[in-house]
Amino acid sequence: MTDTVLQVRNVSKAFGAVQASDGITLDLRPGEIHALIGPNGAGKSTLIAQIAGALRPDAGSVWLSGQDVTALGVAERANLGLARSFQVSAVAMDLTVLQNVVLAACGAQRRVWRFFRAALRDERLIAPARAALARVGLTGEAATIVADLSHGQRRRLELALALVLEPTCFVMDEPLAGLGADGSAEMTALLAGLKAQAPILLVEHDMDAVFALADRISVLVYGKIIATGAPDAIRADSDVRRAYLGDGE
Numbered sequence: 384m385t386d387t388v389l390q391v392r393n394v395s396k397a398f399g400a401v402q403a404s405d406g407i408t409l410d411l412r413p414g415e416i417h418a419l420i421g422p423n424g425a426g427k428s429t430l431i432a433q434i435a436g437a438l439r440p441d442a443g444s445v446w447l448s449g450q451d452v453t454a455l456g457v458a459e460r461a462n463l464g465l466a467r468s469f470q471v472s473a474v475a476m477d478l479t480v481l482q483n484v485v486l487a488a489c490g491a492q493r494r495v496w497r498f499f500r501a502a503l504r505d506e507r508l509i510a511p512a513r514a515a516l517a518r519v520g521l522t523g524e525a526a527t528i529v530a531d532l533s534h535g536q537r538r539r540l541e542l543a544l545a546l547v548l549e550p551t552c553f554v555m556d557e558p559l560a561g562l563g564a565d566g567s568a569e570m571t572a573l574l575a576g577l578k579a580q581a582p583i584l585l586v587e588h589d590m591d592a593v594f595a596l597a598d599r600i601s602v603l604v605y606g607k608i609i610a611t612g613a614p615d616a617i618r619a620d621s622d623v624r625r626a627y628l629g630d631g632e
């Protein structure tokens with residue numbers, strides 16, 4: 384359990400007769416985007432929930448930076464550096480973009496307003512907040528009220544909220560969902576640059592984006608990983624083509 388950032392070992396989870404995770408083992412390595420793909424109902428969300436700590440596996444273990452976190456909850460795993468983005472959206476709509484990121488920089492819990500007003504003048508919080516906004520291309524929107532952002536801008540703000548906590552890894556659930564062509568292209572470029580800072584376990588239905596972005600892809604079918612490899616190897620894998628991609632794609 385060494386330089387791998389996130390390790391999933393033999394994780395299993397059943398819902399009644401449905402074996403949603405069936406002995407899943409996977410790694411997230413420094414600097415990579417590792418995509419998890421599979422047909423509807425394959426068990427992607429169930430696996431992500433077990434990695435994030437929202438769901439306890441029946442068997443197996445989850446490790447973060449060499450530490451067994453299987454018994455820890457969502458908040459404890461977040462404190463250890465696991466950022467789960469694009470499902471838990473916690474932006475305050477009536478605050479500005481910068482205020483939201485400063486709030487995130489204050490820590491996971493919301494502080495009292497008296498403290499927050501002081502925080503808004505605290506350069507130790509403002510500087511990393513501005514850096515996170517620059518990273519996601521929202522410097523020009525720092526003073527904009529969140530309610531006035533476009534959908535794509537709000538997605539990028541969500542990423543800035545995660546970034547300011549300096550995560551060791553990202554688990555992203557459909558970051559491109561609901562974005563138009565331009566928004567998808569912007570987010571794809573952003574994710575490609577982000578992986579050097581913290582590797583990304585990516586669940587995404589947009590296969591063009593997955594094959595363009597991922598360093599490795601794992602294919603999940605009926606709760607089992609049937610293949611893990613580089614995009615070209617996955618595209619050529621006959622089991623994968625039969626089970627999921629379909630010949631001719």
Ligand SMILES: Nc1ncnc2c1ncn2[C@@H]1O[C@H](COP(=O)(O)OP(=O)(O)OP(=O)(O)O)[C@@H](O)[C@H]1O
Pocket residue numbers: 398401402403421422423424425426427428429430
């Ligand atoms: N809370 C639950 N109770 C009962 N069955 C569940 C529960 N959550 C998931 N399942 C079942 O487990 C299997 C895997 O579901 P899961 O949502 O993890 O798949 P998925 O790959 O994320 O699907 P999608 O791509 O449609 O989001 C499915 O058969 C689903 O019906």
